[in-house]
Amino acid sequence: MSTAFTEPACQPPPPAVQEDSNPAGCVLVAEDDPLYRRALQRFLTRKGYTVQLVSNGLQALADATSPDAPRLLILDWMMPGLPGPEVCRRLRSIPRERYQYILLLTAKHTTADIVEGLEAGADDYLTKPFNIQEFFARVRVGQRMIRLQDRLLAAQEALRFQATHDPLTGIWNRGALFELLRAEAERVQRKATSLSLFLIDLDNFKRMNDEFGHLAGDAILHEVAQRLSAAVRLYDIVGRYGGEEFIVAAAELESERPHQFAERLRLAISSCPIRTSDTSVSVSVSIGVATSDGFVECSIEKLIQIADAALYEAKRKGRNRVEMAHPAA
């Protein structure tokens, strides 16, 4: 092969194309020609990239599908093992959450070849020999695409969080809560075990709102949610049912009986006053508990209805207490 790269002799660096302010990141280079391989490594390293080098298609595929694989791949077309387009095809057939940008290097020039490479799943191609400035311009395009995809994923994740969480307290909102409860009810039924549902209502919340204002009321709701979340096991469900009502669901309580568990939740709220921005408020909750044991049907709506009746009893008997529901005869 003659000149592999046309490096500019005395040209200024490309104007106004933003260099990455972030670390350049990791690039996988798959190239069987030692001259190209070394040159690409040198150029990329000089620009701050971490370069992972391989010299055949099979190794490229293995490295590109490893858990911490680089997001930017530069693949030669003609390689032992697997040709670049086949590596692309196989990579694209594996679903991955994080997109990998593929730049194909090829000595092939015909439109049919280029179409074949792109159809195989490459994002871009560059024909050899190439100008090194053009090469880096295309690498930067790849990086922009990767960052764009990362931002999209982050935005999607934020939307997912907003759609499933209560904005005031940060715990599951009513919609997500019911979905989780239904799934949990099905799971415990399958496993023939039990699910305990705790319906928790803040005592005298309206009065606190009137006395201390709605901002203090919001702070109290937020703190109650935090204390409930901190008091349960990692895999228990804590959600806002509505207004000042919360639901906790706990499956397979073994070391604690449901009543003890509920008492622990009650004490987590009442044992220490809640500080708002300008006052300190003693808060208590009443809790109605329903456990799927003994109920023929373990529908969530039924459990909530039974827990609600128990909660009503707790309120009637003076608040700041736990009442257990008893299976219907």
Ligand SMILES: [Mg+2]
């Ligand atoms: Mg080759």
